[in-house]
Amino acid sequence: MTSVRYRLGRLRRAFITWAVVRRAWLMQSFFLPVRRNSGAQLRYAALLDGQTVNLHAVLPASAGVPREAELELRRGLRGRHRVPARVYQDRDGSVLMDAVVLLGDEVGGLPIETGRWKLRLLLHDRRSQRLPLLLLEPPVPYGGPTKPMHASPITGDRHRIGRTVTGNARVVSAEARPAAEITRVDLSHTGLVVDIRVLGTEVTEPWAEFKEKRRRIQMPLDRIGPATWRVAVPLEQMRLRRGVDHWDVVLCDSEVRPMRFGRRLHDVRNPLRVFAIKETVVAPRGLDPMIVHPRYTAAGNFRVTCSRMPEAGRSD
The missing domain is CATH 2.60.40.10 (Immunoglobulins)
Structure with missing residues (x-):
């Protein structure tokens, strides 16, 4: 019985490794090159203090300079939250977006449940449009005396920024570990x-x-x-x-x-x-x-x- 479990464990780990490599190849070789100019590209995406999402993105030229913008977090058909986003024009003419999202109703933030939350940018002007937020490069851990926090210091709930196989940014939330x-x-x-x-x-x-x-x-x-x-x-x-x-x-x-x-x-x-x-x-x-x-x-x-x-x- 022990040898069977060991072999099944090895097969499972090998399959997970193969799936991760295949998923990364599809993302880097196909989806991201095709979609690079179809959405807002995140230049900075970080989760500070374990519960605050900070985003900075550049909008495609087709978006123009909208009058208002909102960041939408969506999960399934019912889970949906929106927060204001700041859109402005840089000196070189590019249009940029900044957004800050506090997670967790216990700390006065969004009452998100556990699961994967897709990120979308809603632009409002004479007409409204919805743009995906593309995460071309995942967040890179930094060095020094401090490290990124992946859990809220108040609730212990865990949050991280990830991306789908097509490159869309998302927030993945899980309950606190005992x-x-x-x-x-x-x-x-x-x-x-x-x-x-x-x-x-x-x-x-x-x-x-x-x-x-x-x-x-x-x-x-x-x-x-x-x-x-x-x-x-x-x-x-x-x-x-x-x-x-x-x-x-x-x-x-x-x-x-x-x-x-x-x-x-x-x-x-x-x-x-x-x-x-x-x-x-x-x-x-x-x-x-x-x-x-x-x-x-x-x-x-x-x-x-x-x-x-x-x-x-x-x-x-």
């Missing part, structure tokens, strides 16, 4: 408290599990708001067994799969450095003082590192 997103870390000399938001799923009676090698400590989560929870880190139970102990934190619930505590809804490439938290000496009840350092791994997972104080273990 996650336990950290919103606050409060470290003092008396203890450590962590607040989280649960995204992409619902939990009923969750608890937090602190893991270090073979040790496990379960702690209750207290609800502090809609989909938000708080846990006090049980430092008094984290007796040091070595010079340094690393504790990972997992949210558990009987109805969902375990989720690591973490911080991922951001555009930072190095969360370990940017979201650094200073270590503090904490005196847990019943234990010797120890150094507690909450931090994030390179993958954005939350980790509590406990270590001995330099003075501990010294003989007078």
Whole structure:
């Protein structure tokens, strides 16, 4: 049975690879050359902050200089939204279009559902016309300390800019992945408290599990708001067994799969450095003082590192 599944998996991956290559060839060799002058060409298409679409396009000469313009997002027969677009003439005489679209009714934007939304430009003058927005080149990831965001920092919903096989630009939206997103870390000399938001799923009676090698400590989560929870880190139970102990934190619930505590809804490439938290000496009840350092791994997972104080273990 295992070998059959392995072979089916290989065939599926090979077919997907073949389909992607074939689709790219059709787009680049046939559709885009034929349609290059029939629509508005996007010179810039980006999704900023995980929820704001920014577009800049040049219109074909046949469009003229319209009086008004709208950007239309359409999905199927019923899903349709329109937002104003700015059309103006450049110094060289070309007609340009700028548009900004905020996605998600939770943040005051368009209430789009999950799925693929086609982009169209509606031009209004003495007569109206509809132009496709052609994405000749896909967005290229940029370098530096930040990276493009593909999820809303408020809702966790995922959005990206793509294109059809004919080259039309579209927005692809999906629901938030199940996650336990950290919103606050409060470290003092008396203890450590962590607040989280649960995204992409619902939990009923969750608890937090602190893991270090073979040790496990379960702690209750207290609800502090809609989909938000708080846990006090049980430092008094984290007796040091070595010079340094690393504790990972997992949210558990009987109805969902375990989720690591973490911080991922951001555009930072190095969360370990940017979201650094200073270590503090904490005196847990019943234990010797120890150094507690909450931090994030390179993958954005939350980790509590406990270590001995330099003075501990010294003989007078």
